[in-house]
Amino acid sequence: MGFTSPIFMTGFARVLAVLGGVIFNVLLARYLGPGALGAFTFGIAVVLAFVSIARFGHDRLVMKHTAIAHGTPSEEALKGQVLRAVGYSMVLAGGLVVLIYVLVQLVPGDAASAQERLVLTGLAAAIPFTAAGWIVSGYFKGIRRSDLGTLMEPGGVHLVGAAILAGGIWLGLKVDLILASRAFTLSAITIAAGGLAGMLLSFSASAGRRVGIASLPAYNPATAGRFLLIDLMNYLIQPGAFIIAGLMLSEEAVGELRASERLGILIAFIVSVTNVIVLPRIARAFYEQDHAAVARQGRWASRINFTLALPIAAGVMVFPETLLSLVFGDAYRGAALYLRILGATHLISAVTGPIEAMLTMTGRENILVRINLASLIVSVSLYILLIIWFGPLGFALAYISQMAFKKTVCLFIVWRTMGVWYLPLPNPFLARRPSV
Secondary structure, eight states, X not given: OOTTSHHHHHHHHHHHHHHHHHHHHHHHHHHHHHHHHHHHHHHHHHHHHHHHHHHTTHHHHHHHHHHHHTTSTTXXXXXXXXXXXXXXXXXXXXXXHHHHHHHHHHSOGGGSOHHHHHHHHHHGGGHHHHHHHHHHHHHHHHTTOHHXXXXXXXXXXXXXXXXXHHHHHHTTOOOSHHHHHHHHHHHHHHHHHHHHHHXXXXXHHTGGGOOSOOOOOOOOHHHHHHHHHHHHHHHHHTTTHHHHHXXXXXXXXXXXXXXXXXXXXXXXXXXXXXXXXXXXHHHHHHHTTOHHHHHHHHHHHHHHHHHHHHHHHHHHHXXXXXXXXXXXXXXXXXXXXXXXXXXXXXXXXXXXXXXXXHHHTTTOHXXXXXXXXXXXXXXXXXXXXXXXXXXXXXXXXXXXXXXXXXXXXXXXXXXXXXXXOOSSSOOOSOSSOOOO
């Protein structure tokens, strides 16, 4: 495997995206403290929830259709599909931006702090561009340029935003939440513009090399709607949980939890690397009715995830105080227990690998919608109850409980419906193999 191989390039891009998110939060944590980090965390959680609505599942649909139609005579029609998806998304996002401004004015003063209001109004303008960049990322993943696609998602926006924020600090600008919000918004605009330009250049470059037969599936809004439900519920189950935390906990507590979550996510970054590689392959294999290849891709991803995540998880479990102090500052040493719990959560995510992709990329979106709905109900209930009972510790306990519940249900459904068990662990469900 060379340095220009898809696996290496995607892995490198994903490392950059994850580190970008960590660096952005580290800069806020060190210059502004836990309270400001908590306020920004709440604001970005709300904004990215609106982004999930604005992209309307188009990124997954674009990736699926591109993996099938790229390099065929259908690619010109695919170009129209992608551009329409971006246009629809930005129009919807514009309405959501207005809604945020209205809500900020209507929410009582005791329901949101001045810092949270400042962040929400500052970040709202980033919604259309973040959604557009995310949709274009689906095209690049579909043509097996997952490295570029990865950098057009929110991780890439955080990466460029961190560079802009660091540049502002170097220039001597005042570091506050306004500067952080503007850095994120400018980054989203840059990523979306660059992604669209790169996509149009790719279409032009492939115009003379299209072979085979037309193979573009018909655009199905209902499928996009199912992807929207999957994405939105998936977001609210885990990253969106910081919305609940922001409403129920102090900004300082949310800041400590965010610092722990950002460090813990380093355990599971490999999941994003392997997912963006195997998702187009799973879609193509299922379209060609090669079920053995579908299972093989899942097994490969799970083994790679487990092998690379375990050493990182061990370091997080043994030295949490040291890591928090080195990365975020001494003010965060008290969050060591949160880091251990959230780190274990991301280890579960790493080991289970692309389990949800096995459902979405094989035409079982309806099943995943039902799983996500059940997980969302369980998650919201756990977050509210456990935060009331245990405070910030309750958030961490709910975080790991909802992850274990959802992944266990997904593993069981994939085993029962597809006959696939690809974890590097014994199957605890059944002694006999189900019928496929």
